[in-house]
Amino acid sequence: MSSAPKTSMTKEEAAAAYSHDIKGYLTGFVLAVVLTVIPFGMVAMGGFGFGTVIGTIAVLGLIQMVVHVKYFLHVDFSADQREYLHLMLFSLLLLFIMAAGTIWILVNLQGRMMGM
Amino acid sequence: MSGNSTAIYAAPGLSFEAEEHHDHDHAGKALSGFWLFMMSDLIIFGLFFATYATMLTPMSYAGGPTPKDLFELPGAAMETAALLTSTLTFGFASLAVKYDMGRGKVLGWLAVTLALGMVFLGLEIREFVHMFAIGAVPERSGFLSSFFGLVPLHGAHVTAGSIWLIIMMIQIARKGVDETAKSRLARLALFWHFLDIIWIGIFSVVYLGGIA
Numbered sequence: 001m002s003s004a005p006k007t008s009m010t011k012e013e014a015a016a017a018y019s020h021d022i023k024g025y026l027t028g029f030v031l032a033v034v035l036t037v038i039p040f041g042m043v044a045m046g047g048f049g050f051g052t053v054i055g056t057i058a059v060l061g062l063i064q065m066v067v068h069v070k071y072f073l074h075v076d077f078s079a080d081q082r083e084y085l086h087l088m089l090f091s092l093l094l095l096f097i098m099a100a101g102t103i104w105i106l107v108n109l110q111g112r113m114m115g116m
Numbered sequence: 117m118s119g120n121s122t123a124i125y126a127a128p129g130l131s132f133e134a135e136e137h138h139d140h141d142h143a144g145k146a147l148s149g150f151w152l153f154m155m156s157d158l159i160i161f162g163l164f165f166a167t168y169a170t171m172l173t174p175m176s177y178a179g180g181p182t183p184k185d186l187f188e189l190p191g192a193a194m195e196t197a198a199l200l201t202s203t204l205t206f207g208f209a210s211l212a213v214k215y216d217m218g219r220g221k222v223l224g225w226l227a228v229t230l231a232l233g234m235v236f237l238g239l240e241i242r243e244f245v246h247m248f249a250i251g252a253v254p255e256r257s258g259f260l261s262s263f264f265g266l267v268p269l270h271g272a273h274v275t276a277g278s279i280w281l282i283i284m285m286i287q288i289a290r291k292g293v294d295e296t297a298k299s300r301l302a303r304l305a306l307f308w309h310f311l312d313i314i315w316i317g318i319f320s321v322v323y324l325g326g327i328a
Binding site for chain 1: 148151152155156159162163165166167169170173175189192193196200203204208211214215223247262278306309310313316317319321324325327328
């Protein structure tokens with residue numbers, strides 16, 4: 001994740017790399033704050049339709065997870081991070097099958113029991 | 117197999133490398149292993165989320181308190197603020213390590229991260245104590261059982277991460293930021309940032325979804 005800077009770096013290069021890295025963390029943080037404040041604000045204010053609020057929470061939550069993965073875990077589409085990206089996507093596929101299957105089966109079961 | 121068979125046996129595991137890469141990036145290998153653990157943890161959390169989602173029905177409330185009765189926005193907002201800020205301060209600690217900014221800076225940012233983790237845990241424990249006081253205990257309903265399966269599981273992870281932070285701070289204070297400390301801190305960073313991602317799921321599904 002945090003590969004050490006090359007020892008051959010000059011002071012200026014190291015300073016530039018440092019400011020690039022710190023900008024990355026700050027960008028991620030600002031995006032995360034915005035993506036957190038919007039859904040909290042919507043729920044606090046109220047007055048929006050239930051579907052709109054739930055939809056916004058879900059979409060912004062997923063975007064925020066991607067922001068965290070990119071800016072804090074430093075996993076993106078670059079070649080040296082590809083194995084981690086594939087690992088994560090495959091884990092998410094397994095998780096989706098198990099979680100969606102669980103919810104599907106239990107909601108279906110509940111529907112059948114209510115009908116009795 | 118080509119002539120150089122000793123070299124092939126020297127490379128362990130299922131490897132087609134003809135030559136042994138000595139000590140080929142031990143820290144990188146350890147980090148890959150930790151990623152595998154993190155992904156298995158992701159699946160555990162995901163299934164607790166799925167269970168929780170199936171317990172959000174009047175049948176599962178069993179006449180007991182509902183999410184709307186139990187959860188309040190200010191508490192969830194403060195917990196979120198503490199954990200989100202701690203992820204940034206851990207990032208500053210990582211950068212202090214990466215750019216050799218000295219033991220003091222690393223320890224300072226780790227201490228700030230630990231303090232924010234403690235604030236988070238304090239707020240969470242206060243919430244659980246309040247819930248227990250009003251009878252919202254795990255055995256009250258299926259909904260509460262699944263809540264106390266999911267949210268304290270995350271809290272237990274933050275507790276483990278905090279203990280790990282304390283151990284790393286002691287190690288760095290005594291031995292400095294050496295290669296071992298760097299390798300361990302990289303895994304702790306992964307763990308800590310990962311917990312903040314799980315928290316996004318919790319504040320979205322449990323708190324915001326419950327109050328909305």
